[in-house]
Amino acid sequence: MSAMLEAEHLYKVFGRRPDEAVERLRQGAGRDDLRADGTTAAVIDASFTVDPGQIFVVMGLSGSGKSTLLRMLNGLLEPTAGHVRFAGQDLTALTDRELRDVRSRKISMVFQHFALFPHRSVRDNAAYGLEVQGVPRAERERRADEALALCGLAGWEGSWPDELSGGMQQRVGLARALATDADLLLMDESFSALDPLIRRDMQDQLLQLQKTLKKTIVFITHDLNEAMRLGDRIAVMRDGRIVQTGSAEDILLRPANDYVASFTQDVDRSRVLTAEAVMDRHVRGDEADCDCPTAAPDTPFTELCAISARLSHPVAVVDRGHAVVGVVPRQRLVGFLGDEPSSAPATCHTRQDNGGEKEVAHA
Template identity: 80%
Template sequence: MSRLEAEDLYKVFGRRPDEAVERLRRGADREELRADGTTAAVIDASFTVEPGQIFVVMGLSGSGKSTLLRMLNGLLEPTAGHVRFDGDDLTALSPRELREVRSKKISMVFQHFALFPHRSVLENAAYGLEVQGVARAEREKRATEALRLAGLEGWEKSFPDELSGGMQQRVGLARALATDADLLLMDESFSALDPLIRRDMQDQLLDLQKTLKKTIVFITHDLNEAMRLGDRIAVMRDGRIVQIGTAEDILVTPADDYVASFTQDVDRSRVLTAGAIMAGPQDGYRASDAPARVAADTPIIELFTPCSTSEIPVAVIGEGGDVVGVVPRERLLAVLGEPMKSVENSDSAGVRDAVAAPRGEGDGPVEKVNAGA
């Protein structure tokens, strides 16, 4: 069972919202409604998030991503549709039941740190537990551990104005972690930070996720951040989700020109992995003892040196330790050389198809059989 499910969600602001939803279902667009003084912020959004996933929603300002996030924990009531969490329909809960869910099962980390300036770091981190009615000794114990996980051990007695922006955001993250909520909702949580601090916070989140395995919905307008953090990514435009997929799916096979325009400046060498571009027997390769071996999740930027120093393709190793494919030098260059969606010649098209549909571990170790294959 999916941990979180959004089904046919709509959020309309203005007059006669139910009527507006019906018009949207019949094919009306956002601009038609706007002419009548109605704003369709989210239109027919559906997705699932599995336990332990980081699901990133990205889009430009006004695309509806923050409105969508606020429907996931009931801060905004959907005009139509359902939100289910661990099988419970949150849209059917009473206000009291919804507050209970928000206080114990769902935590939110905001873009602006929302810290109490008159409370210490420890008191800020423990605030969610205080709302729950947890005894002081217990909440301080849990908040202290959350601060340690967030990299703020030793700062418990400090006050927010003594901290840098990145440290303040860590307090906000620790506050969410202290409640031990099953679901974290993060709304542009790192957007206000300087680039280096922002990357540090991304590293912190990924490190924490390896241990805590939370279910996370992360909102951002930055595609590089989305691709770095997201197990799956939803791209929004004008209230609608236009594509959902992995970073590799979106980079290699964008759903339309809008998505393609986002990806054109992305450094694909840091997003695509050896496992995504590797070749197999169906591409004309067979078993080989390759001197260089890399894990399937190795970014292809790390393949340049081994590919340039050996005529033999680099072997790709799966989770079980077996060779599951190889990356020949020409394949690496083809992937980096031109956008996949525009490639039409047969040799490069094979690379495009390989990236779009990576093979599993059953394909075996390989070497080139026929240069014309």
């Protein structure tokens, strides 16, 4: 499967002689070295790919370069060096007119502060992108109403933005992005201005929509819990550089350095981990039924704990073909809730038609 979006060695430098600054960065200079000369390196050598239908989260503290990176992905900012490829097309090689056409039809953006027009109705706000495209009024209103319904705003089409709560206004912003049927959604801290309960509700809304629409999404956040909840893959940024890219479990269990580890220390692991992440793969098993009650690789950690609490032996983890791929002893669950996972091996014997046993290879 080819990537929907590719970032290749992206740099963004503000200030004097940016090309020279990029060369210095390539030779090992740091942000502070450039700042002394009045130059700011916002993004340094950023590379990643985003597959179709994936939510790719870029996470970092304020000033890490994540919003600058996002704006290079749709051409709002021109990279100082590097390339952005969208659906195989090099956006950095397009003319301004070609780039505007891509932004209006294929890439939509959802902003942090809603960016709604106060003098337009909810329907007209949701239809704005289609109006820019030149879609006839009846068609754009139909598509806007469909998008609003998807976002839980059916019945509010004729209302004004100031009649809506903050969460509802953000739903209008999301509906506006969905109405254009763009292939790529860019979401810049889209939920960070909302109250915690509304923010979680919007996360639920996005995940529910994603099950149906399967959009390709790049989501910017400074909140690690939000990143872990939403992201199929996560890139962690620090001082303009991507310091680690991986799944939520990779980031949590295998941090690349102390900086990433410090981010993860307060994360509720039970909301992130699955059976596959915590199971012991050094087991004995086969494609036959296991003597132990089983879990699937994607069984949530909390559900796994509930199963384990009823047993006096490990929980077997089986794949769709009913092959045992790992087991989870209770002490291992306790270990993963602490600072370090338990490394104690465990075995689970499984029945075969001939009564024998067979070892499952380490994955």
